Amino acid sequence: MPIPSPQPQTPPDWRRQLAQAERDPQALLQRLRLPLSLLPAAESAARLFPLRAPEPWVRRIRPGDPDDPLLLQVLPLYAEHETPAGFSTDPVGDGPAQSGPGILHKYHGRVLMITTGACAIHCRYCFRRHFPYSESQAGRNDWADSLAWLDGHPEVDEVILSGGDPLTLSDRRLGTLTRALRQRPQVRRLRLHTRLPVVLPDRVTAELLALLDGPWEVVWVIHSNHAQELDEAVAAALGRLRSAGHWLLNQAVLLRRVNDSADALEALSRRLFQVGVLPYYLHLLDRVQGAAHFEVPEARGQALAAELGARLPGYLVPRLAREEAGEPAKTLVAPAPDAD
Ligand SMILES: *Cc1c(COP(=O)(O)O)cnc(C)c1O
Numbered sequence: 304m305p306i307p308s309p310q311p312q313t314p315p316d317w318r319r320q321l322a323q324a325e326r327d328p329q330a331l332l333q334r335l336r337l338p339l340s341l342l343p344a345a346e347s348a349a350r351l352f353p354l355r356a357p358e359p360w361v362r363r364i365r366p367g368d369p370d371d372p373l374l375l376q377v378l379p380l381y382a383e384h385e386t387p388a389g390f391s392t393d394p395v396g397d398g399p400a401q402s403g404p405g406i407l408h409k410y411h412g413r414v415l416m417i418t419t420g421a422c423a424i425h426c427r428y429c430f431r432r433h434f435p436y437s438e439s440q441a442g443r444n445d446w447a448d449s450l451a452w453l454d455g456h457p458e459v460d461e462v463i464l465s466g467g468d469p470l471t472l473s474d475r476r477l478g479t480l481t482r483a484l485r486q487r488p489q490v491r492r493l494r495l496h497t498r499l500p501v502v503l504p505d506r507v508t509a510e511l512l513a514l515l516d517g518p519w520e521v522v523w524v525i526h527s528n529h530a531q532e533l534d535e536a537v538a539a540a541l542g543r544l545r546s547a548g549h550w551l552l553n554q555a556v557l558l559r560r561v562n563d564s565a566d567a568l569e570a571l572s573r574r575l576f577q578v579g580v581l582p583y584y585l586h587l588l589d590r591v592q593g594a595a596h597f598e599v600p601e602a603r604g605q606a607l608a609a610e611l612g613a614r615l616p617g618y619l620v621p622r623l624a625r626e627e628a629g630e631p632a633k634t635l636v637a638p639a640p641d642a643d
């Protein structure tokens with residue numbers, strides 16, 4: 304009798320999607336039927352910060368549209384070579400704020416753990432494009448250094464897993480960390496700052512939910528900048544999180560040509576709520592070198608925030624905020640009607 308051969312070990316889908324993310328500018332342009340005249344700039348800017356765009360994201364980009372808001376977040380452009388005054392490589396002061404290995408402790412009662420340098424997508428505007436991740440790996444020795452830091456700070460009751468993107472870690476690595484955190488009753492809230500539910504919704508598995516479970520509230524701060532990102536697969540992934548009793552918030556970055564209109568921001572808030580997420584922050588761009596072409600002037604941001612306030616119920620209006628080195632919290636920016 305033939306012996307049934309064991310099923311070949313296929314990695315969970317999200318791992319394959321992560322591994323096979325598009326890294327080649329030419330392939331991306333061809334796939335999206337975009338003019339190859341964009342290629343030299345894309346190749347040269349990709350040398351500053353590599354292109355990375357996984358399939359489930361690329362699928363949501365409108366082919367043939369060089370102004371697509373999802374394309375603009377991932378396509379390297381020549382403008383990234385510009386180095387205007389005021390744009391630095393560490394605009395939010397993360398270098399000096401490092402309190403321990405992979406630990407950023409800037410705000411009272413909560414601490415941010417840089418769990419990995421890896422991301423599933425490379426967002427061209429990201430302030431971490433120059434961050435020296437290799438020097439801030441919290442994961443060494445099964446997170447021993449970060450956990451020792453936490454044990455020395457019993458007033459910290461919220462642990463924020465960040466990166467990079469914490470959900471690019473394997474379940475095994477994440478599980479080691481959450482098991483250790485579960486033994487520390489000081490941790491009342493476990494927060495994840497991640498783009499994965501939006502970028503790779505298949506990452507939200509039953510196994511992931513099980514390893515995040517604990518004697519704490521789980522708070523997700525996802526990162527979506529445009530309603531077009533939130534398709535049905537994303538909605539389903541977020542639904543799984545809501546069914547598990549997790550809190551879902553969104554932070555967006557105000558980005559020129561991506562979402563710098565009241566219509567785009569209103570649609571984002573409405574769509575977020577439809578999929579179970581409350582708008583939290585709308586960040587003014589961190590002034591990082593290579594991202595100047597994304598900047599929206601602060602006064603314009605204030606005008607947009609005022610317009611959103613006039614159009615939406617208060618709970619759908621995100622807080623306009625800016626990150627300033629050395630401040631005890633994010634700096635809130637008051638909405639204001641447009642001066643012109
Ligand atoms: C943004 C941030 C937080 C979280 O701030 P909240 O206002 O609580 O969302 C915490 N730590 C660091 C280092 C941060 O940059």
Ligand code: SF4
Pocket residue numbers: 421422423424425426429430431466467468498526
């Ligand atoms: S840290 Fe967040 S914003 Fe920056 S590249 Fe990674 S996923 Fe994008």
